[in-house]
Amino acid sequence: xxxxxxxxxxxxxxxxxxxxxxxxxxxxxxxxxxxxxxxxxxxxxxxxxxxxxxxxxxxxxxxxxxxxxxxxxxxxxxxxxxxxxxxxxxxxxxxxxxxxxxxxxxxxxxxxxxxxxxxxxxxxxxxxxxxxxxxxxxxxxxxxxxxxxxxxxxxxxxxxxxxxxxxxxxxxxxxxxxxxxxxxxxxxxxxxxxxxxxxxxxxxxxxxxxxxxxxxxxxxxxxxxxxxxxxxxxxxxxxxxxxxxxxxxxxxxxxxxxxxxxxxxxxxxxxxxxxxxxxxxxxxxxxxxxxxxxxxxxxxxxxxxxxxxxxxxxxxxxxxxxxxxxxxxxxxxxxxxxxxxxxxxxxxxxxxxxxxxxxxxxxxxxxxxxxxxxxxxxxxxxxxxxxxxxxxxxxxxxxxxxxxxxxxxxxxxxxxxxxxxxxxxxxxxxxxxxxxxxxxxxxxxxxxxxxxxxxxxxxxxxxxxxxxxxxxxxxxxxxxxxxxxxxxxxxxxxxxxxxxxxxxxxxxxxxxxxxxxxxx
Amino acid sequence: xxxxxxxxxxxxxxxxxxxxxxxxxxxxxxxxxxxxxxxxxxxxxxxxxxxxxxxxxxxxxxxxxxxxxxxxxxxxxxxxxxxxxxxxxxxxxxxxxxxxxxxxxxxxxxxxxxxxxxxxxxxxxxxxxxxxxxxxxxxxxxxxxxxxxxxxxxxxxxxxxxxxxxxxxxxxxxxxxxxxxxxxxxxxxxxxxxxxxxxxxxxxxxxxxxxxxxxxxxxxxxxxxxxxxxxxxxxxxxxxxxxxxxxxxxxxxxxxxxxxxxxxxxxxxxxxxxxxxxxxxxxxxxxxxxxxxxxxxxx
Amino acid sequence: xxxxxxxxxxxxxxxxxxxxxxxxxxxxxxxxxxxxxxxxxxxxxxxxxxxxxxxxxxxxxxxxxxxxxxxxxxxxxxxxxxxxxxxxxxx
Numbered sequence: 001x002x003x004x005x006x007x008x009x010x011x012x013x014x015x016x017x018x019x020x021x022x023x024x025x026x027x028x029x030x031x032x033x034x035x036x037x038x039x040x041x042x043x044x045x046x047x048x049x050x051x052x053x054x055x056x057x058x059x060x061x062x063x064x065x066x067x068x069x070x071x072x073x074x075x076x077x078x079x080x081x082x083x084x085x086x087x088x089x090x091x092x093x094x095x096x097x098x099x100x101x102x103x104x105x106x107x108x109x110x111x112x113x114x115x116x117x118x119x120x121x122x123x124x125x126x127x128x129x130x131x132x133x134x135x136x137x138x139x140x141x142x143x144x145x146x147x148x149x150x151x152x153x154x155x156x157x158x159x160x161x162x163x164x165x166x167x168x169x170x171x172x173x174x175x176x177x178x179x180x181x182x183x184x185x186x187x188x189x190x191x192x193x194x195x196x197x198x199x200x201x202x203x204x205x206x207x208x209x210x211x212x213x214x215x216x217x218x219x220x221x222x223x224x225x226x227x228x229x230x231x232x233x234x235x236x237x238x239x240x241x242x243x244x245x246x247x248x249x250x251x252x253x254x255x256x257x258x259x260x261x262x263x264x265x266x267x268x269x270x271x272x273x274x275x276x277x278x279x280x281x282x283x284x285x286x287x288x289x290x291x292x293x294x295x296x297x298x299x300x301x302x303x304x305x306x307x308x309x310x311x312x313x314x315x316x317x318x319x320x321x322x323x324x325x326x327x328x329x330x331x332x333x334x335x336x337x338x339x340x341x342x343x344x345x346x347x348x349x350x351x352x353x354x355x356x357x358x359x360x361x362x363x364x365x366x367x368x369x370x371x372x373x374x375x376x377x378x379x380x381x382x383x384x385x386x387x388x389x390x391x392x393x394x395x396x397x398x399x400x401x402x403x404x405x406x407x408x409x410x411x412x413x414x415x416x417x418x419x420x421x422x423x424x425x426x427x428x429x430x431x432x433x434x435x436x437x438x439x440x441x442x443x444x445x446x447x448x449x450x451x452x453x454x455x456x457x458x459x460x461x462x463x464x465x466x467x468x469x470x471x472x473x474x475x476x477x478x479x480x481x482x483x484x485x486x487x488x489x490x491x492x493x494x495x496x497x498x499x500x501x502x503x504x505x506x507x508x509x510x511x512x513x514x515x516x517x518x519x520x
Numbered sequence: 521x522x523x524x525x526x527x528x529x530x531x532x533x534x535x536x537x538x539x540x541x542x543x544x545x546x547x548x549x550x551x552x553x554x555x556x557x558x559x560x561x562x563x564x565x566x567x568x569x570x571x572x573x574x575x576x577x578x579x580x581x582x583x584x585x586x587x588x589x590x591x592x593x594x595x596x597x598x599x600x601x602x603x604x605x606x607x608x609x610x611x612x613x614x615x616x617x618x619x620x621x622x623x624x625x626x627x628x629x630x631x632x633x634x635x636x637x638x639x640x641x642x643x644x645x646x647x648x649x650x651x652x653x654x655x656x657x658x659x660x661x662x663x664x665x666x667x668x669x670x671x672x673x674x675x676x677x678x679x680x681x682x683x684x685x686x687x688x689x690x691x692x693x694x695x696x697x698x699x700x701x702x703x704x705x706x707x708x709x710x711x712x713x714x715x716x717x718x719x720x721x722x723x724x725x726x727x728x729x730x731x732x733x734x735x736x737x738x739x740x741x742x743x744x745x746x747x748x749x750x751x752x753x754x755x756x757x758x759x760x761x762x763x764x765x766x767x768x769x770x771x772x773x774x775x776x777x778x779x780x781x782x783x784x785x786x787x788x789x790x791x792x793x794x795x796x797x798x799x800x801x802x803x804x805x806x807x808x809x810x811x812x813x814x815x816x817x818x819x
Numbered sequence: 820x821x822x823x824x825x826x827x828x829x830x831x832x833x834x835x836x837x838x839x840x841x842x843x844x845x846x847x848x849x850x851x852x853x854x855x856x857x858x859x860x861x862x863x864x865x866x867x868x869x870x871x872x873x874x875x876x877x878x879x880x881x882x883x884x885x886x887x888x889x890x891x892x893x894x895x896x897x898x899x900x901x902x903x904x905x906x907x908x909x910x
Contacts, residue, residue, distance in 0.1 A: 255547070255747035262751070393849075393850075393851045393852070419546070422826050424881065447543070447546035469811065470811015486883055493851065538828045542883065566897075570889040570892045570896075571890075573889070574886070575885060575889075579883075579885055600903075639910070
């Protein structure tokens, strides 16, 4: 069958029944109640939650072959928890697990690929599997089922519907007490918001908090409460603080990226929605960070204040807040050390549940009120569909992240990307992997021009506002022509019939699949 | 109808750097100068010449006034540079360190010879002369009128101040005379005057002050050393409402004169000459480039 | 050797290969999508210089077609010890 973005999909992939993407997401009133595996249970007062080591905690949880385990990825490339837990599980001889972190970051020592090869893990679900694992998967790494990739907003939904049912959640925390109250905001390896883990804490059957910084009861602040936590383990190191805080907002000097960022900020400032109380999400890529700076300049010049910034926070968004240019930061993730620390310092910087950020099946989510969302992309096509996952050789470049959620939620979604990267065109006829439907993309900003999507809900408004501000636009076809005139038309990536990844949209439907790359 | 090509900003890009050459096509500069001279080390001269030639001839950026800066008139590279630069067919060739009109005449002759040999339209390629010494400045008017190809003189402040034994400062008092002298020569010769670069790419405030002076003195544009300077410099060439209104009146008078088949057209008692008309068109083109809607029909 | 290993450039070395025909060794970050096109450009320039036997070592960092062409022309000029034949460009 063919879904609403023209992707060829099978009816079933193994036991996975494909619900094809059917067009702009619609809220459905579900019949069932929210699924949680959490059990009402009373713990004897004398009994301690503090386990001597990971092995004892894993055994106490009753982890068995074939179960599902989860993690958050807030320690990013500095994470030492996933590796320690998987190594311990392997030592215990437990096999065939479903590995369901919020995202797989590129950790190499130990390698997730090795845990797949030795049978510890045989299924994977995450928002992204960037790095060695992703590359191995698209090359055909043997798994029991294709990898399921979901945007940030879809993961909590999958958990609440029971599609993703977690047996044991391992939650890394930079400070915790012996009863499991914990946070990522303080301690030597602080990572900031633990927003991804709230849903795991409330819905998993067993919850293990892992820290290297055991503090006297009660831990302050409390991000995740003791009422959800079964066991606490102290390890030597939960992560490498240098890598956790890496990505610290350093303004790019690349004039091309600055130009794109400036133009994206100009588009926002030209909109009638850019007024006192506006809201935005910019993100953490080089262009996004620079865009935040230009947006701050516009905000200051206009003498207005944004009501809130949403999602992943960076040092320069915190800076905007300190200057009074944005009243509140709703922080589901902290991208650098400054942003991690800021939550403790300001009452108006708030750690929020990732589900509150992006899950469309909540009674509401913070994206529902968002005016401007700035997104990165690897490729965009003439239908404005976005690929954020696969690179020009079919390799796994990135995770889906919250992009599809933001594009759909924001009044005006702005995709920023260079027209070419080396000889790789970024504007193409048809994206290799569709992650975000073009119908939810309002405008694409490149160094070679700005193109509005005539099919977007904000088109007429934006067209009028840009005209008024003297901002010129081109068509997406013009951008395609510019890109191909530079690079030539690329040879299509060849694939086999084997489906390696299922790409879900924020409403839980299948927007695309990634087939195994054919290599010579 | 004669169209005004804007020359507010000229961005130099090194002919030795493919990535910079490709990206330079996308910034907002009016004039893109592919450089074979100072930014290209001696070992890279031949390779850079081929890069620039292939880029300009076969992948010339749209909507830019394209310039190739060749090596010095007395350098060992000039002959090969001209063979390549002419065949690349840019809008203009920019000649560094011009001091005498005879130099311009010689180069322009050579351009004509190559155009003829290559079967190209003769005389279409324009010439910009960089004035970078006191001698060049003294002879500026002669240089500007040496050949009809010459359409602009550009001040090179670093070499000029070296020849003067002056010290280069941010405030630029040491080039104040040179700026005025160059402008005077250009105005009298009817060619455009391009101001020197502001070298500190990190000093935005300094660039703004310097460009305000550029604009107030009367220059038609300014050379930029970094893409980040372009938008700032362009913004100073946004005409005021008063200037736009005046330009519109000039062109209206010209149009009416044409309809009534009048030989000489006057406005407020003064005669409108060709340069005045061209300036009015430039003003409107600047306004349009700055996103001001001035009414399409007169552009 | 001409060119650099910067992004959007290509570094090319040309050495004799007496009687061995053309031996083109290409490393490229875009080999899957543009490998054939790059080899075609290299071959075309070699032919225009009348070079029939040579070993080409090219390390491509995503150079565009005409950049590869220019780099090849330069390396052929160096290897043959000649200046570029500008008249050959006239139509």
